[in-house]
Amino acid sequence: MNVKRLLFTLACLAVMTAVAQEKSVMKVEYVEKYHNWTDASINSKKFLLLAPGKSHYYSPIARIVDLMLSTPEGTEHFNGMVHADNERGERPSLLPDDRTYVIKDFSCGSISFYGEVPDFFGHYEESMTEQHWTLTDSTATILGYKCNMAQTDYHGRRWHAWFTPEIPFSDGPWKFCGLPGLILLVTDSDNKYRLEATVVDFTEIVFPVNLYGHENSRMSTRLEMLRNEWEFYNFPHFGLPAELPDGFDLIETDYK
Numbered sequence: 048m049n050v051k052r053l054l055f056t057l058a059c060l061a062v063m064t065a066v067a068q069e070k071s072v073m074k075v076e077y078v079e080k081y082h083n084w085t086d087a088s089i090n091s092k093k094f095l096l097l098a099p100g101k102s103h104y105y106s107p108i109a110r111i112v113d114l115m116l117s118t119p120e121g122t123e124h125f126n127g128m129v130h131a132d133n134e135r136g137e138r139p140s141l142l143p144d145d146r147t148y149v150i151k152d153f154s155c156g157s158i159s160f161y162g163e164v165p166d167f168f169g170h171y172e173e174s175m176t177e178q179h180w181t182l183t184d185s186t187a188t189i190l191g192y193k194c195n196m197a198q199t200d201y202h203g204r205r206w207h208a209w210f211t212p213e214i215p216f217s218d219g220p221w222k223f224c225g226l227p228g229l230i231l232l233v234t235d236s237d238n239k240y241r242l243e244a245t246v247v248d249f250t251e252i253v254f255p256v257n258l259y260g261h262e263n264s265r266m267s268t269r270l271e272m273l274r275n276e277w278e279f280y281n282f283p284h285f286g287l288p289a290e291l292p293d294g295f296d297l298i299e300t301d302y303k
Contacts, residue, residue: 203300
């Protein structure tokens with residue numbers, strides 16, 4: 048993809064969002080590492096925007112795409128960029144790994160999840176109290192921060208999280224929260240998923256106000272969306288392998 052065109056697009060989007068909106072006090076960049084249904088290794092970049100009492104976790108590429116698709120002009124520009132990449136035989140650079148947003152509201156202890164499954168865009172809420180952490184004696188240093196390790200059994204997997212009390216936000220990547228410090232690294236006990244902070248930046252970023260692409264999102268449940276996704280992977284059709292890779296499963300496995 049042409050770098051100048053991407054920079055121009057980002058500049059336009061900055062102007063679109065430069066209004067009086069709530070801003071974060073910190074941005075943390077994470078990389079989600081896992082193998083998908085084709086056994087391809089995925090390294091998906093995510094942003095966590097933090098402010099007192101709230102946070103947003105999302106793909107920066109998905110955010111750009113959603114903003115572009117919110118207007119007819121942006122949609123035309125996006126389609127042109129994708130077409131140009133396809134003409135060059137390149138994978139479109141503005142092709143997000145997912146359209147997921149995780150919004151935490153600490154004032155009421157809720158997690159709002161917005162996602163896309165094969166049949167629909169959906170959203171649901173769950174309580175932060177579903178994560179029951181056990182602190183351990185293990186320690187590590189991540190990005191220069193001293194971290195302690197905690198464990199939890201959460202939605203079908205056992206998770207190990209390294210958090211730092213040096214950054215007093217009880218938050219972390221994806222849905223994870225509830226520890227006395229920011230979570231910088233989370234792995235499951237089978238080493239299938241790894242969510243790792245790469246940058247901690249004390250900067251102001253405007254919080255997303257509208258989740259473009261989710262205007263028609265319908266109220267769902269966590270289990271309904273997980274089951275819809277799993278059925279898609281297990282129904283033979285074009286684009287999917289005849290058999291899923293050995294050991295492949297969703298990040299949450301308690302839908303079975």
